[in-house]
Amino acid sequence: MNRFVRWIDDRIDIAGVKRGLLDRKMPGGLTWWHTLGSATLTVFLVQVVTGIALAMYYSPSPDHAYDSIRYLEKAVISGATLRGIHHWGASAMVILVLAHMIRVFSMGAYKYPREINWVLGVFLLFIVLGFSFTGYLLPWDQKAYWATQVGTNIAGTTPVVGPMLVKLLRGGGQLGAATLERFFALHVLLLPMMLVVVVMLHLALVIRQGIAPRTAVLETPDAPPRTTDAAYPEYYETRYAKSKGAGVPFWPNIIYKDVLVGVGVVAILVILARVTGAGLESPADPSDTLYVPRPEWYFLPLFQLLKLVPGSWESAVAVGLPSAIVLVLLLLPFFDRKSIRSLSHRPVAIVSMTLVLAGSGLLIGSAVREEPANVVVPESSRPLSxxxxxxxxxxxxxxxxxxxxxxxxxxxxxxxxxxxxxxxxxxxxxxxxxxxxxxxxxxxxxxxxxxxxxxxxxxxxxxxxxxxxxxxxxxxxxxxxxxxxxxxxxxxxxxxxxxxxx
Ligand code: HEC
The missing domain is CATH 2.60.40.420 (Cupredoxins -  blue copper proteins)
Structure with a gap:
């Protein structure tokens, strides 16, 4: 064994890789909040594994999609658990990505020199939402069909390009077989490739730049007031090197936290999958216009807001608000160049974060409260062919x-x-x-x-x-x-x- 390791080491220098990755020093004072990024990565790996298994049973056509899922649920050993994990994993991804972003935001870690990684992180958020939007349709049940109907309609309210966008998403005028094939291809081919590439870049930068230190490290009295000041890079270098010098190695001091949180998150997913599963309504029925559509919970704030604004504002809110959010998130590190990092000294950041979080919470709350039950009409003892x-x-x-x-x-x-x-x-x-x-x-x-x-x-x-x-x-x-x-x-x-x- 030793000889084999030495043989490999001679050629690709494992010891060097170990020194660079595992033994690298991390700044001291990292909290449990710092595990959110790696927890997201863990859930992504879970999604890859369960997703591949699901794809082995799934058939992306309106005639077979629903039945293939029902077969998986009823006849395949652990099929329901598998699907449950993938279902809850999708929500976990969104929660973890958002929590990770909130952590980075409140610790000012998007500021110099991590602007690029923040932008990559924003891309990751939108790729994850893309996964969720395309994945929601795949079971081809009532919930899937009608939520996608609403989602693609919202895209259609975009000025100028709206009608083209709807056609592109649906693969034609109507939501149907072409839409399902399209969403499946995006969900299992395009989005995973995009996510892997961006995650690799994101991780490479984390390793290259090191994790952001505690805010106090960069807030000494001699700190230049703006990150654009000529003296700032040098100040940053010295302070960061110092905090790393007093820090701890990644292995084993830091990684054990990541592993613990990762295992915990996976355990929660398995429990949720076994206790509540993923749910499957009756098959999609395009003629059932009485069905009340419900989007996935993280699209609820927008969905609920659309109900509250007057009709003439609908397009502005449906398209304008998400676009504004994207723009603000992408540009954040470029207009906020004050070198102060701790949240307690950033009143604008506190107020805007509280407003966004409280607003979304209230909207989700009111959407859940007024959600009407969908009445199922018993027409015959079996589902229609x-x-x-x-x-x-x-x-x-x-x-x-x-x-x-x-x-x-x-x-x-x-x-x-x-x-x-x-x-x-x-x-x-x-x-x-x-x-x-x-x-x-x-x-x-x-x-x-x-x-x-x-x-x-x-x-x-x-x-x-x-x-x-x-x-x-x-x-x-x-x-x-x-x-x-x-x-x-x-x-x-x-x-x-x-x-x-x-
Ligand atoms: C303009 C009104 C009208 C429309 C539209 C209409 N029907 Fe009728 N339908 C009637 C009337 C009136 C009768 C009874 C007349 C008769 O027995 O000759 C009837 C009888 C029937 C019957 C026989 C019922 C029985 O108990 O004897 C069936 C079946 C039927 N319709 C099906 C349909 C279908 C399917 C459609 C749509 C493709 C349709 N109808 C559209 C007026 C209509």
Missing amino acids: SIERSGRVLFQRQQCSSCHFIAGQKAIVKKSDTPDAPDLTSVGLKHSTAWMHSFIEDPIRFHSDSKMPAFGPPTLTHEEIEEITRYLTTLRGPNGATAKPDFKDTFPEPLKPKEIKP
């Missing part, structure tokens, strides 16, 4: 519901000139699929005085009528699960040859 669901979409699009009533659907205000049409709540018990198909095609053939318009080609194709009738077949009234159909179908006489027009 994709054909039946397309049928339901057609039923609404063809205005069938302007004449017909189905229990559980939004009450339609009837116009006075629409004829009285039968209630279709339990039509699946009254008529066979075949009968309904022929009837919808041409009602006059059945009742010469029928008030129902014919929907046969060219209005609807045979496939579309079939989809509608399959949907109608599932409508079996309140006792649908047990009721027995009792078909009373009478078909008209077949047309005599002379009646068929050439």
Whole structure:
């Protein structure tokens, strides 16, 4: 073993790597708050591992996405835990990145010489939010579908480029198969690559520049007042070297804290995954316009704010506010050049941080409080198949519901000139699929005085009528699960040859 280590060492100098990474001195007085960055990295690694495992079961198409997740949850050993960890890991990433940023902000660690690393950190925050936005859609359940519908709509309110942006995000005008494929590709290919590159740069800079020392180290009476002063770099160098000289080695004095926090965070994720899991609602249903969309909690402040502002302000808030936040965060180290670092001497920083945190907290709180429960209408004992669901979409699009009533659907205000049409709540018990198909095609053939318009080609194709009738077949009234159909179908006489027009 020793010979092997020596052989490697001769060639790539492991001892040097150890000296550079593990034995390097860190400034003294590092707190537990300093572990937030490494905890974020730990969760990211957890997301990579669980994400790869999830991708082995997942199928990114509207026909299979939901079923593949349900299969994972129900049939794969530890599948639900796996998905739960990935689900909670996503929230943990956001919380940890934000907490890490707050730590860096309040210790003034974004100031000279760490401006570049702050900017890289801001990029990381937005990549993490991108992960969350794209990942939310993948289960293709109601929550996923409608939150993404809202999210892409918000992007659409951007002046000038809005419509193009929506098309780009959705891969077309409507949210559908193209959107799902697109989000999947971003989530598993583009965003991970971007994140890895930026994390590497971020870490390389941390190692190269060393971790920021306690604020007091850089706040001696002889400190130049601004970091732009010509004397500041030299002042910084001397003070930093001194604090490092009195400091402790990374291994083992510092790293044990990182490991402890990392293990703790992973343990919490596993517990959350086992206790509450990730949740899965009913499959995405584009025709269910009664569904109340809910975004992930960290998008709630913006979502809630949008409800409070008047309509004409919506676009300004939806797009302007996030853009302003990005700009302020990116430019922060370049306009704040006072050399003072401790939070207690930075009143503007205290006030703005308190305002942002308290405001977001209040908005999240009020959003959670007024969140209405989504009523689930029991239509039949099993979830609708994709054909039946397309049928339901057609039923609404063809205005069938302007004449017909189905229990559980939004009450339609009837116009006075629409004829009285039968209630279709339990039509699946009254008529066979075949009968309904022929009837919808041409009602006059059945009742010469029928008030129902014919929907046969060219209005609807045979496939579309079939989809509608399959949907109608599932409508079996309140006792649908047990009721027995009792078909009373009478078909008209077949047309005599002379009646068929050439
Ligand atoms: C203009 C109003 C109107 C529209 C729109 C309409 N219907 Fe009808 N529908 C009627 C009337 C009136 C009847 C009863 C007439 C009859 O029996 O000939 C009827 C009967 C039916 C029946 C037979 C019900 C039974 O219990 O006998 C079915 C099934 C049906 N409609 C399905 C549909 C579908 C599907 C659509 C949409 C593609 C649709 N209807 C659109 C007015 C309408």
